[in-house]
Amino acid sequence: MATHLKNLSDFSHTTIPSASPYHFAIVTAHWNAEITGALYEGAYQFLIKQGADPDHILSLTVPGSFELSSGADMVLQHKKVDAVICLGCVIKGDTPHFDYICSAVAHGVTNVGIKHSIPAIFGVLTTDNELQAKERAGGRHGNKGEEAAATAILMASLKSQLQ
Numbered sequence: 565m566a567t568h569l570k571n572l573s574d575f576s577h578t579t580i581p582s583a584s585p586y587h588f589a590i591v592t593a594h595w596n597a598e599i600t601g602a603l604y605e606g607a608y609q610f611l612i613k614q615g616a617d618p619d620h621i622l623s624l625t626v627p628g629s630f631e632l633s634s635g636a637d638m639v640l641q642h643k644k645v646d647a648v649i650c651l652g653c654v655i656k657g658d659t660p661h662f663d664y665i666c667s668a669v670a671h672g673v674t675n676v677g678i679k680h681s682i683p684a685i686f687g688v689l690t691t692d693n694e695l696q697a698k699e700r701a702g703g704r705h706g707n708k709g710e711e712a713a714a715t716a717i718l719m720a721s722l723k724s725q726l727q
């Protein structure tokens with residue numbers, strides 16, 4: 565089932581193909597669990613809505629966003645999936661920790677995807693405060709987990725067309 569996304573700004577003119585042919589992994593960070601749980605629900609339900617088989621969605625939790633790339637790497641070493649979605653939420657604090665984690669996870673997710681030649685999707689909120697995060701995890705700015713899932717389907721489809 566193809567869906568035209570009207571409400572997700574990044575995909576307003578994009579038709580998302582059916583997810584039914586593909587296997588996915590969703591790696592979710594436990595830190596800020598209320599937010600990342602909402603991102604996970606958004607991503608999971610979007611894959612299902614697009615026709616993914618629940619048995620073809622592998623879900624894994626890692627402690628924090630910093631561990632997303634190694635979690636994704638473990639999945640890709642041991643499981644055959646067409647895309648891995650990495651979900652996390654890093655909220656700015658009073659120390660430079662935020663910058664280190666954001667930079668590490670962005671590079672890590674990019675590198676793990678390139679290493680395995682499998683789309684690795686960056687679904688990590690990096691916000692100044694909790695309100696901004698909530699607004700993007702099912703609030704007035706939508707659910708970035710859904711957008712990450714849409715990206716995963718698009719990339720899995722793109723890859724299959726090149727094979």
Ligand code: DLZ
Binds near residue numbers: 627628653655665
């Ligand atoms: C340590 C830490 C801090 C301060 N903040 C966050 C955060 O906002 N979001 C997040 O996902 N993780 C945070 N972490 C944990 C790190 O991601 C990581 O789990 C630890 O540094 C251990 O490697």
